[in-house]
Amino acid sequence: MTPPGAKPLRAVFLAHTAAPSGAELATLRLVSAMPAGRTAVVYTEDGPMLRRMAERGIETRVVRNDFDSRAMTIDKAGVGSLLRGGLGLLRLGWRLGATMRELGATVLVAGSSKAMLMGAVAARRAGIPLVWHVHDRISAEYFGQWLATAVRLLGWLAVDGYIANSRGTLASLYTWRRRALVAYPGVEYRSVSEEPESGRREQRPAAETVVVVVGRLAPWKGQDLFLRALADVRNLPREVFLVGGTFFDEQDYRRELEVRATALDLPVIFTGHVEDPEPYLHEADILVHCSVLPEPFGQVVVEGMRAGCAVIATRPGGPEEIVEPGVNGLLVDAGERARLTHALDTLIADQELRTKLAAAARVRARDFDVAESARQVTEFLTTVPGKRWRHG
Numbered sequence: 305m306t307p308p309g310a311k312p313l314r315a316v317f318l319a320h321t322a323a324p325s326g327a328e329l330a331t332l333r334l335v336s337a338m339p340a341g342r343t344a345v346v347y348t349e350d351g352p353m354l355r356r357m358a359e360r361g362i363e364t365r366v367v368r369n370d371f372d373s374r375a376m377t378i379d380k381a382g383v384g385s386l387l388r389g390g391l392g393l394l395r396l397g398w399r400l401g402a403t404m405r406e407l408g409a410t411v412l413v414a415g416s417s418k419a420m421l422m423g424a425v426a427a428r429r430a431g432i433p434l435v436w437h438v439h440d441r442i443s444a445e446y447f448g449q450w451l452a453t454a455v456r457l458l459g460w461l462a463v464d465g466y467i468a469n470s471r472g473t474l475a476s477l478y479t480w481r482r483r484a485l486v487a488y489p490g491v492e493y494r495s496v497s498e499e500p501e502s503g504r505r506e507q508r509p510a511a512e513t514v515v516v517v518v519g520r521l522a523p524w525k526g527q528d529l530f531l532r533a534l535a536d537v538r539n540l541p542r543e544v545f546l547v548g549g550t551f552f553d554e555q556d557y558r559r560e561l562e563v564r565a566t567a568l569d570l571p572v573i574f575t576g577h578v579e580d581p582e583p584y585l586h587e588a589d590i591l592v593h594c595s596v597l598p599e600p601f602g603q604v605v606v607e608g609m610r611a612g613c614a615v616i617a618t619r620p621g622g623p624e625e626i627v628e629p630g631v632n633g634l635l636v637d638a639g640e641r642a643r644l645t646h647a648l649d650t651l652i653a654d655q656e657l658r659t660k661l662a663a664a665a666r667v668r669a670r671d672f673d674v675a676e677s678a679r680q681v682t683e684f685l686t687t688v689p690g691k692r693w694r695h696g
């Protein structure tokens with residue numbers, strides 16, 4: 305794969321957070337499936353991801369941030385703090401450039417827009433190409449029109465290539481004359497012969513159903529809408545697990561959800577963050593994904609399908625690229641509470657439909673094997689050309 309005379313790949317991934325959020329977990333699975341010794345991950349803060357990477361034998365570094373990155377929280381920041389934050393990112397980028405050299409990086413892979421900004425400086429200092437691994441839609445819904453345009457433009461100026469987690473995410477970027485790859489985040493199949501359905505019971509009758517919602521508790525992930533939709537179903541499920549923690553100042557949201565669940569007398573259990581949600585997925589009959597904004601990809605949808613749940617997910621966004629509605633799951637329009645209630649009613653009542661959707665879902669989930677994504681990403685990173693003005 306390596307062209308003759310070229311240095312063998314050493315891809316260094318850069319992350320601005322070490323919290324176990326979706327993008328960081330996707331990176332963990334991806335680098336675990338890439339060739340050993342050809343990757344390393346640099347974080348700009350300490351956090352649980354360092355241990356999780358180390359457990360898998362992946363080399364990590366922390367290059368600490370000496371500015372308050374919360375000043376960069378887009379919706380709260382004024383121009384002054386954005387500017388201060390921006391300068392801090394650039395300073396950190398300079399130091400990261402030295403780390404890239406120490407690690408012998410041949411390509412820098414930035415896992416967020418903040419990492420892309422720092423990476424622009426770091427990659428230039430180290431004389432290596434910069435690839436932006438985009439896990440978020442760079443769109444007005446998330447950033448506001450203004451900032452979305454600025455981030456797209458800065459990205460286009462800074463990067464040599466893009467890896468997007470879905471076609472939808474890719475479409476939210478400017479990619480003119482840049483190499484680009486869509487690599488879906490994959491799930492891990494322990495061995496080729498692993499039967500994903502092993503250990504799973506049959507779908508339960510209506511009154512016995514168990515529902516699971518997995519994901520960080522955050523307003524745009526729609527758990528509040530889910531609770532309100534659930535309150536209107538004809539037959540409540542027996543149990544509902546809300547699996548997920550709060551990482552980024554979202555504790556108030558969790559409290560609101562708990563108050564809501566109690567007020568509506570719903571059979572909801574909040575598990576908090578769990579390292580491995582799989583046991584809940586195996587226990588559940590139905591997995592609900594309920595993001596109220598377009599989901600960039602939606603790993604939990606694939607995880608639920610692989611575990612043999614009948615899934616409901618929202619569109620537009622990544623789930624549209626995963627689920628074929630009526631065949632291996634159901635799709636509802638994001639933010640439409642009554643439609644979500646209707647989909648829940650349909651699935652809870654119809655055990656046979658759930659069984660059919662879940663069986664097809666397990667087959668579909670096979671298309672999202674992380675080994676295949678890792679192969680594509682490795683190939684892409686080995687061949688991405690640097691900008692001509694770069695040395696090294």
Ligand code: GLC
Nearest residue numbers: 326327439469600601602603
């Ligand atoms: C981000 C996105 C999510 C995606 C994950 C992995 O967390 O919000 O949709 O599944 O990254 O790419």
